[in-house]
Amino acid sequence: TVLIISFGGQYAHMISRRVRDLGVYSEVVPYAAVSQSTVEELRPRAIILSGGPSSVYEPGAPAIGDWVLKLGLPVLGICYGHQLLAEMTGGRVERGQGEYGRTRVTVDGPDPLFDGWGREEDVWMSHSDYVASVGPGVKVLATSKDTGYIAAMKAGDKIYGVQFHPEVRHTEKGVKLIANFLFKVAKVRPTWSVEGLAEKLVEQVRSQIPREDKAIVAVSGGVDSTTAAVIAKRALGDRAVVVFINHGLLREGEAEEVLSALKSLGLNPIYIDASDRFLRALKGVTDPEQKRLVVGKVFAEVFKEVATSDSSIRWLVQGTTYPDVIESGAEAGADRIKSHHNVGGLPRDLGLRVIEPLRYLYKDEVRRLALSLGIPESIAMRHPFPGPGLAVRVIGEVTEEKLRIARRASMIVEEELRRAGLYNSVWQAFAVVGDDKWVGVKGDRRAFGYIxxxxxxxxxxxMTADWARLPYDLLQRIASRITSEVPEVVMVTYAVTTKPPSTIEPV
Ligand code: XMP
Structure with a gap:
């Protein structure tokens, strides 16, 4: 394991992604949750300190004990991590002129960390503090060409700091640098792969749940929950009570599709149509977080009812993945952006103990795991669909009318993308409706309809997203089909904002 200690930047997970892609297992731990004893227990082969938004010289700034330097482990500090290491080894950090974006650095001589780098390279910077001087015995390895700021340093032979972000694609040789750190400095071997993980996860679930207990396995038909269900089924056999709840917020034809897909995987779910109940509970609710909490609450009620029907049900298996955990603010130091219903939205007094076999995996890793488990491509490659379903694609109150509009318009978007052969190359594609209206003319009559x-x-x-540059004629086809096939709509717009600042779903 490589331990990535997070100082609050979302970059920590990007570092983790790169390390895993290089075949080395990594875990992200918030700095506040890490101590010398947790590290000694985890026995990582190397430690990476992430970036973060603070300034090391501010009182109460995130820090880490200097035991981290005394473990004899290779350490790589990135950005804030670099500044922290500089300070801990006797250097000085100050507010500088700031370097943002593509920056040219000069590498001053050979070092295993910079193997394969030229004398000058482009890197990605994002900082306003800088390391003004290094402590005694600390070697400067690279400097920014324009500012002369210290871009990389080395203390002893295994402790490194880099001011730039090697985990970001714009640092052209960033992956090379991370690989050098892992394979040349820390000398770990690339043995980790998602494909080898299935058996381990099955074993974990089996050993966590006592033999006399049963577990509810909540499935939605998406890749995460289906993968978690296949694992739980293998681990528990008939003690896995697979439940598929229709909350009335599903896409066109989805309930039927999901049921038949799950059956073909041998999951035979209990099907509960709770549409009325969810829609009743959502009546009058307009606040986004409130909506998510309501959906989470009704889900929990239904699970509880299933659980009371059999006293040996004591567990709930869910397909929560890493980003759900992070964005719900379940991780210390991260801000709560949205309560993904399956993390923050579930009440604590559920009365069931929750198991999340995929909570350390990223989506594309789950997809590869799914394929390795024999889950068909039609599920493994499905776009993510949020737990609260169309409730988060309807802005404002969820009404039958707006649901119908979102459902039919979304179907058109997905259909046209498939037809254009673009479905698999985008992350998500859907339509959203709110309460705003636009005046139109339909068949020579004035129409005041939805946008x-x-x-x-x-x-x-x-975690981050860019809007897809779809061909204009495809956008045109989508727009004209929506206005002609969904009579309540007179205007179609295309969202061209990245995440951040927008999130992907509107609610
Ligand atoms: P946002 O909208 O936060 O979404 O940019 C990031 C990704 O997460 C999905 N999402 C959810 N998934 N329960 C889920 O299981 C939720 O409540 C939820 N909210 C958003 C979203 O579809 C996107 O892929």
Missing amino acids: VTVRVVESEDG
């Missing part, structure tokens, strides 16, 4: 926003995004893991 539908189409959102199609590209993303690696849902």
Whole structure:
């Protein structure tokens, strides 16, 4: 394991992604949750300190004990991590002129960390503090060409700091640098792969749940929950009570599709149509977080009812993945952006103990795991669909009418993308409706109808996203089909904002 200690930047997970892609297992731990004894227990082969938004010289700034330097482990500090290491080894950090974006650095001589780098390279910077001087015995390895700031340093032979972000794609040789740190400095071997993980996860679930207990396995038909269910089924056999709840917020034809897909995987779910109940509970609710909490609450009620029907049910297995955990603010130091219903939205007094076999995996890793488990491509490659379903694609109150609009318009978006052969190359594609209206003319008559926003995004893991540059004629086809096939709509817009600042779903 490589331990990534997070100082609050979302970059920590990007570092983790790169390390895992290089075949080395990594875990992200918030700095506040890490102590010398947790590290000694985990026995990582190397430690990476992430970036973060603070300044090391401010009182109460995130820090880490200097035991981290005394473990004899290779350490790589990135950005804030670099500044922290500089300070801990006798250097000085000050407010500087700031370097943002592509920056040219000069590498001053050979070092294993910079193997394969030229004398000058482009890197990605994002900082306003800088390391003004290093402590005694600390070697400067690279400097920024324009500012002369210290871009990389080395203390002893295994402790490194880099001011730039090697985990970001714009640092052209960033992956090379991370690989050098792992394989040349820390000398770990690339033995980790998602494909080898299935058996381990099955074993974990089996050993966590006592033999006399049963577990509810909540499935939605998406890749995460289906993968978690296949693992739980293998681990528990008939003690896995697979439940598929229709909350009335599903896409067109989805309930039927999901049921038949789950059956073909041998999961035979208990099907509960609770549409009325969810829609009743959502009546009058307009606040986004409130909506998510309501959906979470009704889900929990239904699970509880299933659980009371059999006293040996004591567990709930869910397909929560890493980004859900992070964005719900379940991780210390991260801000709560949205309560993903399956993390923050579930009440604590559920009365069931929750198991999340995929909570350390990223989406594309789950997809590869799914394929390795024999889950068909039609599920493994499905776009993510949020737990609260169309409730988060309807802005404002969830009404039958707006649901119908979001459902039919979304179907058109997905259909046209499939037809254009683009479905698999985007992360998500859907339509959103709110309460705003637009005046139109339909068949020579004035029509005052809904505005539908189409959102199609590209993303690696849902943490950041870019809008898809779809061909104009495809956008045109989508827009004209929506206005002609969904009579309540007179205007279609296309969302062209990245995440951040927008999130992917509107609610
Ligand atoms: P946002 O909208 O936060 O979404 O940019 C990031 C990714 O997460 C999905 N999402 C959810 N998934 N329960 C889920 O299981 C939720 O409540 C939820 N909210 C958002 C979203 O579809 C996107 O892929």
